[in-house]
Amino acid sequence: MKRILTALNDYLQDFSSLIYPNLCICCNESLVKQEQHFCTRCAIGLPRTYYHLASMNPVEQLFWGRVKIEKATSFFLFQKGSKYQKLLHHLVNMPHGIVTVGKFPNCLTLPM
Numbered sequence: 001m002k003r004i005l006t007a008l009n010d011y012l013q014d015f016s017s018l019i020y021p022n023l024c025i026c027c028n029e030s031l032v033k034q035e036q037h038f039c040t041r042c043a044i045g046l047p048r049t050y051y052h053l054a055s056m057n058p059v060e061q062l063f064w065g066r067v068k069i070e071k072a073t074s075f076f077l078f079q080k081g082s083k084y085q086k087l088l089h090h091l092v093n094m095p096h097g098i099v100t101v102g103k104f105p106n107c108l109t110l111p112m
């Protein structure tokens with residue numbers, strides 16, 4: 001019985017996505033069932049900084065002489081007008097909760 005309900009739910013979600021498709025925040029392409037918020041192509045193309053791997057990275061340097069901190073980092077580079085600008089606006093305007101970006105092993109989970 002549970003399998004039938006799951007299959008029915010899948011059919012209903014597939015049908016509703018024909019009318020109201022889930023779109024990628026960044027590129028407005030349709031999302032596949034395993035994707036949330038933004039597509040895998042945009043996740044892969046995200047301009048990551050890898051600052052968490054480097055000490056004295058540019059984000060930490062922003063705080064030098066101002067505030068005593070132990071670590072600072074940024075996940076990706078922000079460039080005004082890029083498709084990832086919409087992602088940042090979406091994250092800022094999310095209600096309280098957790099945003100998970102991607103389903104693959106190195107996905108990003110942000111407590112909001």
Ligand SMILES: [Zn+2]
Nearest residue numbers: 024027039042
């Ligand atoms: Zn996309």
